[in-house]
Amino acid sequence: MSARTNYYAEGPEPLVVSLAAKGDRNAFAELVRRRQAWIRTLMRRCSGDAALADDLSQQVFMQAWRKIRQLKDVDKFGSWLKQMAINEWLQLKRKNDALRDAEGEQSVIGSQSDKTSIGMDLDNAMAQLPGPVSLCIVLSYHERMTHNEIAELTGLKLGTVKSHVLRGSKRLRELLSAYDETQEIEDAS
């Protein structure tokens, strides 16, 4: 079993994807192992909630297993999976935005220096942005995608993407202003 596991772990991704597409569960488990950190972080940045992010990621992988036979180009597994994750997120937002908007806003955000605290503050701040805005921000800052690529992936108009990124950045800066002050102090010293 371990030799077999090593075989999957060492195999190039297109080969592992091909095997998974033929119904090989071990190959798919390897794909989950390889891609889960990325998808879970993407979902966490979008949702601002680690538990919800894990649930969504699980849904994404289950959907990927159901549809992997339809994937024509095994080299595009990553972007195919990302598209699926974005769709999952948009679907959830469509259901939940009305509820969340009614909850009102919270104020957060301290200025911490360790990675965990920055991540948590970022998650809290992101959770206060409307769905499509937070998605555009995550794709722009976390995934390093251009506005054109975001528009293509999400199906939003380019102008809308630009406006979401601008609006979201502005709001995030306000929410994370404590970090701005910390940076200014660091720069001064």
Add this chain to the structure above:
Amino acid sequence: MSDERDPLLDSLFAEAENEQTDDEFTAKVMLSIEKRRRNIITGRIGIVGLLFALEFLLSAPLQNSVGVLANTLSMSLIPIQSEWLAAAFAPLNSIAGLIGMLLLGLHTLHRRMVR
């Protein structure tokens, strides 16, 4: 606006902690996939079982109903003594023929009204 990013947010996103690979998560996903597969198999077995049960329960009444319906539809409207004449006029001289002509008439009427 170009694709420029805010430097502060850029650095925060870069510094924020990312999720790590977690074998438990992989196991959870694979377990859910297995559960779903079992549910699908159970569902299919259930449907096949249900079809068999329906076949067993309803085959006799259904066959009877079909027989009665066939007899009723082929019943002659006007009794004809000659066997070959009765066979030749059967498509018209039967309840089925009457229903057919009624439907044809309604269809023609509908087309005229629509035009």
